[in-house]
Amino acid sequence: MSTNRLEAFSDGVIAIAITLLTLDLAVPNPATTGSLGDALADQWPNYAAYVVTFLTVGIIWINHHAMVHRLRQVDHTFLILNLLLLLTIGVLPFSTSLVAAYLGEQGEHVAAAVYAGSLLAMSCAFFLAQRRALVSSPELLHEGVTVEDRREILRRARGGVLPYAAAMALAPISGYATLALCGLIAGYYALPRTTNVEMG
Amino acid sequence: MSTNRLEAFSDGVIAIAITLLTLDLAVPNPATTGSLGDALADQWPNYAAYVVTFLTVGIIWINHHAMVHRLRQVDHTFLILNLLLLLTIGVLPFSTSLVAAYLGEQGEHVAAAVYAGSLLAMSCAFFLAQRRALVSSPELLHEGVTVEDRREILRRARGGVLPYAAAMALAPISGYATLALCGLIAGYYALPRTTNVEMG
Amino acid sequence: MSTNRLEAFSDGVIAIAITLLTLDLAVPNPATTGSLGDALADQWPNYAAYVVTFLTVGIIWINHHAMVHRLRQVDHTFLILNLLLLLTIGVLPFSTSLVAAYLGEQGEHVAAAVYAGSLLAMSCAFFLAQRRALVSSPELLHEGVTVEDRREILRRARGGVLPYAAAMALAPISGYATLALCGLIAGYYALPRTTNVEMG
Amino acid sequence: MSTNRLEAFSDGVIAIAITLLTLDLAVPNPATTGSLGDALADQWPNYAAYVVTFLTVGIIWINHHAMVHRLRQVDHTFLILNLLLLLTIGVLPFSTSLVAAYLGEQGEHVAAAVYAGSLLAMSCAFFLAQRRALVSSPELLHEGVTVEDRREILRRARGGVLPYAAAMALAPISGYATLALCGLIAGYYALPRTTNVEMG
Numbered sequence: 001m002s003t004n005r006l007e008a009f010s011d012g013v014i015a016i017a018i019t020l021l022t023l024d025l026a027v028p029n030p031a032t033t034g035s036l037g038d039a040l041a042d043q044w045p046n047y048a049a050y051v052v053t054f055l056t057v058g059i060i061w062i063n064h065h066a067m068v069h070r071l072r073q074v075d076h077t078f079l080i081l082n083l084l085l086l087l088t089i090g091v092l093p094f095s096t097s098l099v100a101a102y103l104g105e106q107g108e109h110v111a112a113a114v115y116a117g118s119l120l121a122m123s124c125a126f127f128l129a130q131r132r133a134l135v136s137s138p139e140l141l142h143e144g145v146t147v148e149d150r151r152e153i154l155r156r157a158r159g160g161v162l163p164y165a166a167a168m169a170l171a172p173i174s175g176y177a178t179l180a181l182c183g184l185i186a187g188y189y190a191l192p193r194t195t196n197v198e199m200g
Numbered sequence: 201m202s203t204n205r206l207e208a209f210s211d212g213v214i215a216i217a218i219t220l221l222t223l224d225l226a227v228p229n230p231a232t233t234g235s236l237g238d239a240l241a242d243q244w245p246n247y248a249a250y251v252v253t254f255l256t257v258g259i260i261w262i263n264h265h266a267m268v269h270r271l272r273q274v275d276h277t278f279l280i281l282n283l284l285l286l287l288t289i290g291v292l293p294f295s296t297s298l299v300a301a302y303l304g305e306q307g308e309h310v311a312a313a314v315y316a317g318s319l320l321a322m323s324c325a326f327f328l329a330q331r332r333a334l335v336s337s338p339e340l341l342h343e344g345v346t347v348e349d350r351r352e353i354l355r356r357a358r359g360g361v362l363p364y365a366a367a368m369a370l371a372p373i374s375g376y377a378t379l380a381l382c383g384l385i386a387g388y389y390a391l392p393r394t395t396n397v398e399m400g
Numbered sequence: 401m402s403t404n405r406l407e408a409f410s411d412g413v414i415a416i417a418i419t420l421l422t423l424d425l426a427v428p429n430p431a432t433t434g435s436l437g438d439a440l441a442d443q444w445p446n447y448a449a450y451v452v453t454f455l456t457v458g459i460i461w462i463n464h465h466a467m468v469h470r471l472r473q474v475d476h477t478f479l480i481l482n483l484l485l486l487l488t489i490g491v492l493p494f495s496t497s498l499v500a501a502y503l504g505e506q507g508e509h510v511a512a513a514v515y516a517g518s519l520l521a522m523s524c525a526f527f528l529a530q531r532r533a534l535v536s537s538p539e540l541l542h543e544g545v546t547v548e549d550r551r552e553i554l555r556r557a558r559g560g561v562l563p564y565a566a567a568m569a570l571a572p573i574s575g576y577a578t579l580a581l582c583g584l585i586a587g588y589y590a591l592p593r594t595t596n597v598e599m600g
Numbered sequence: 601m602s603t604n605r606l607e608a609f610s611d612g613v614i615a616i617a618i619t620l621l622t623l624d625l626a627v628p629n630p631a632t633t634g635s636l637g638d639a640l641a642d643q644w645p646n647y648a649a650y651v652v653t654f655l656t657v658g659i660i661w662i663n664h665h666a667m668v669h670r671l672r673q674v675d676h677t678f679l680i681l682n683l684l685l686l687l688t689i690g691v692l693p694f695s696t697s698l699v700a701a702y703l704g705e706q707g708e709h710v711a712a713a714v715y716a717g718s719l720l721a722m723s724c725a726f727f728l729a730q731r732r733a734l735v736s737s738p739e740l741l742h743e744g745v746t747v748e749d750r751r752e753i754l755r756r757a758r759g760g761v762l763p764y765a766a767a768m769a770l771a772p773i774s775g776y777a778t779l780a781l782c783g784l785i786a787g788y789y790a791l792p793r794t795t796n797v798e799m800g
Contacts, residue, residue, distance in 0.1 A: 005207055005211065005265050007605060007608070008207070008208060008211050008608065009211045009214070009215055009261060011605065011608050011609045011612055012211055012212055012214075012215030012216070012612055013215045013218060013219050014609070014612075015609055015612030015613045015616060016215060016216055016219040016220075016416075016612070016616055017219055017222070018613060018686070018690065019613050019616040019617055019620065019690050020219065020222065020223075020616075021690065022617070022620065022690045022691060022693055022694055023223075023620075023623075023693075025691070025694035027694070027697045027698050027701050030701055030702055030705040030706075030707065033707065035707070036702060036706070036707030036710040036711060037707075037710045040710070040714065050691075051687065054683075054687050054690065055683065055687075058680075058683035058686070058687075059683075061609060062676075062679055065605050076262075076392065077392050079262055080258075080390045080392075083254075083255065083258040083259075083390075086218070086258070087251065087254050087255075087258075090218065090219050090221065090222045090254065091222060091225070091250075093222055094222055094225035094227070097227045098227050101227050101230055102230055102236060105230040106230075106236070107230065107233065107235070107236030107237075110236040110237045110240070111236060114240070190680045190683075192676065192677045192680075205407060205411065205465050208407070208408065208411050209411045209414070209415055209461060212411055212412055212414075212415030212416070213415045213418060213419050216415060216416055216419040216420075216616075217419055217422070220419065220422065220423075223423075276462075276592065277592050279462055280458075280590045280592075283454075283455065283458040283459075283590075286418070286458070287451065287454050287455075287458075290418065290419050290421065290422045290454065291422060291425070291450075293422055294422055294425035294427070297427045298427050301427050301430055302430055302436060305430040306430075306436070307430065307433065307435070307436030307437075310436040310437045310440070311436060314440065405607055405611065405665050408607070408608060408611050409611045409614070409615055409661060412611055412612055412614075412615030412616070413615045413618060413619050416615060416616055416619040416620075417619055417622070420619065420622065420623075423623075476662075476792065477792050479662055480658075480790045480792075483654075483655065483658040483659075483790075486618070486658070487651065487654050487655075487658075490618065490619050490621065490622045490654065491622060491625070491650075493622055494622055494625035494627070497627045498627050501627050501630055502630055502636060505630040506630075506636070507630065507633065507635070507636030507637075510636040510637045510640070511636060514640065
C-alpha cells in the first residue's frame with residue numbers, strides 16, 4: 001500500500017478524535033443553574049483536560065507525519081500496528097472525559113490512572129509502529145535514512161514512553177499531579193526549541 | 201469518476217464510523233458511582249465490543265483500499281454499491297453499542313443477532329462491490345489483474361461472508377459466543393501471516 | 401482557489417454529516433425495555449429515515465463531484481454558495497431525526513414539512529451553486545463543456561428541486577407519504593439506468 | 601513538513617467542528633411536547649447561532665486555505681500555532697451551544713461573552729499563525745509574495761480581531777446584540793464584493 005491513503009485515513013481518525021474532545025464540554029442546564037459564571041468556572045478540569053489532550057494528540061499527529069514521511073511503502077504488519085495506534089487515540093476522548101469528571105471526586109486516582117494509562121498505551125503503540133518501520137522492515141524506508149538516524153529516532157520513541165509511565169505512577173498520589181505532568185509533557189514537545197524532536 | 205475522490209470520501213466515512221465507536225464508552229456519573237474501578241470493570245463488554253469492531257472496520261478499510269487500488273475508474277453502479285457498503289459501516293457504532301449494552305441482559309440474543317447481522321450485511325455489501333468491480337465491468341480494472349486473480353479474490357470475498365453467518369447462527373445460543381467469534385475473525389485477518397489475504 | 405481543497409473540505413463535511421445520521425439510532429435502555437425485539441421494531445421509522453437520507457446525501461456527493469469536476473477553479477461567490485450547500489447538508493441529521501421521532505405522533509405534519517423542507521433547501525443550494533458554476537462565470541469551466549451541456553445540466557438541476565417541493569406539499573396530508581416520496585426520489589437516482597443523470 | 605498534509609488535517613478538524621454544530625439542534629421529546637411548531641420556533645436562537653458560527657468557520661476555512669497557499673513549507677512553530685487555531689475552532693460547537701441555550705435566560709451576558717471570546721481567541725490564533733508565516737519566517741513563503749503583500753495581509757488579519765473584541769464588549773449590554781454583530785461580521789465577509797478580502 002502506498003503511504004498516501006494511510007496518511008489520509010490516519011489524519012481522518014486523528015482529526016475526528018481531537019475534535020470529539022469538545023463533546024466533553026457540557027452546557028449547564030439553564031433551568032437548574034444559579035450563576036452561569038460559577039457553573040462554568042467549576043468545569044475548569046474539563047478545560048484543562050481538553051487543552052492537554054488536544055495538544056498531545058496534535059503532537060502525535062506531527063510525529064505520525066514524520067514517521068510515515070520516512071516510509072516508501074507499508075506492509076500488513078505496519079498497517080495493523082498503525083490501527084492499534086489509532087485505536088488508542090480513539091480512546092482518548094473517553095479517558096479525557098473520565099479524568100475531567102473525577103478530579104476532586106472519589107475515584108480520582110482510578111480515573112487519573114486510566115487517563116495516564118491511555119496515553120501510555122498510545123506512546124507504546126507509537127513505539128511499536130516506529131520500530132516496525134525502522135528495524136524490522138528496512139526495505140520499507142526511503143534511502144536517505146541512515147542507521148544512526150534509525151537508532152536515534154527509536155531511542156527517542158522509547159524515551160517518550162517514560163514520562164507517561166511516571167504520570168501513571170503519580171495517579172495513586174494525586175490526579176491533579178497526573179494531569180499536570182501530562183500537560184508539561186505536551187508543553188515540552190510544543191516548545192519552539194524542540195523543533196524536530198519526536199515524541200514517543 | 202476517478203478513484204481518488206471515491207477513496208477520500210470512503211476514507212472519511214470509515215474514519216468517522218470507527219472513531220464514533222468511542223462514544224459508546226460512557227463516563228459513570230460521579231454522583232451515583234460507588235467504586236469507579238468496579239463501575240469501569242462492569243463495562244468490559246463495551247471495551248471488548250469496541251476493540252472487536254474497531255479492528256473489523258480497520259481491516260475492511262485495508263481491504264477497501266486493495267479493492268479500489270485495482271480499479272482504473274468507477275461507474276455509477278459501483279458508486280451505489282460502495283454507498284451501500286458505507287451505509288452498513290455507518291450502522292456499526294449502533295449495533296456495537298447495542299450488543300455491549302445487552303450482553304448478560306434479557307435481550308442478549310436479539311442484540312447479538314443484530315450485531316452479527318450488521319457485520320454480515322457489511323461483508324455482503326463488500327462482496328457485491330467486489331463482484332461489480334471484478335466481473336460485471338472488467339473495463340474498470342487495471343490491466344495487470346488476471347482472470348485467475350479475479351476468481352481468487354472473489355472466492356475469498358464470498359468466503360468472508362460465511363464466518364459472520366456463523367456468528368449470527370450462534371446468537372440464539374450465546375451473545376458472548378457471537379462476540380467472541382467476531383473477535384476471532386478480526387484477529388485472524390490481523391495476524392501477520394495473513395498478509396495480502398482479503399477479508400470479505 | 402484550486403478545486404482540490406474544495407473537494408477535500410466538502411467531502412469531509414458530507415462524510416461527517418452522513419455518518420452522524422447513525423447517532424439517531426438509539427440503544428433502548430436495558431433496565432426499562434421489556435422485549436428488545438419489539439423495542440427495535442418500534443424504531444422502524446428511524447431505520448427508514450436513516451436509509452433514505454443516507455442514500456440522498458450519497459447521491460448529492462456523487463453529483464457534487466460531477467459539478468466540481470467541470471470546474472478549473474472557483475471564485476469567492478462559488479465558495480460561499482458551496483458553504484450554503486454544506487450548511488443545508490449539515491442540518492439533515494437533525495431533520496432526519498425529527499421526522500423519525502414524530503411519525504405517527506402529534507406533530508407528524510410539522511416534522512415532515514421540516515424534513516422535506518431541509519431537502520428542498522439542499523436541492524435549491526445545489527442549483528444555485530450549479531448555476532454559478534455554469535452561467536455566471538464561464539471562465540471557471542473546463543473548455544470541453546459546451547453551451548448545450550450547460551443548458552442541459554442546469555435544466556436537470558432545476559428539475560431536481562420539484563420532487564422535494566412535492567414531498568413538502570404532501571406533509572400536511574401524511575408524514576409517511578413525505579418520507580416515502582423522498583425514498584422514491586433517492587431510489588430513482590440510485591438506479592443503474594440513471595447513470596450520469598444528475599440530481600438537483 | 602510539506603503543506604499538503606497540514607491542509608488535509610486542518611480541513612478534517614474544521615470540517616468536523618463545522619458539522620458537530622448540528623448536534624446543537626435538539627429534537628423535542630414527542631411525549632412532552634404540546635405543539636411541535638411552537639417547540640421548534642422556540643429554538644430560534646439555536647438556528648441563528650448555527651448559521652452564524654457555520655458561516656464564520658466556513659470563512660475561516662477559506663482564509664486558512666489562502667494562508668497556507670502562500671507557504672512553501674511549514675516549521676514546528678507554525679504547526680503549533682496552527683494547532684492552537686484548530687483548538688480554538690474545536691471549542692466553537694461548545695460556545696455556540698452555550699450562547700443558544702442562554703439567550704433570554706439568566707446567564708445571557710456570561711454566555712455571550714464566552715461566545716464572542718471564543719471567536720476572539722480564534723481570530724487571535726489566526727493572526728499569530730499568519731504573522732509567523734509572513735514575518736518571522738520569510739523563507740517559508742513562495743517567492744511571489746512581496747513585502748507590500750505581507751504588510752497588507754497582516755494589517756487585515758490584525759483588523760479582523762477588532763470586530764470580535766467589539767462583540768465581546770457588547771455582551772454585558774445584550775447577548776442578542778453580540779450574536780447579531782457576529783452575524784454581521786460573517787455576512788460582511790461572505791458578501792460577493794469582498795472577494796479576496798481575508799478575515800482575521
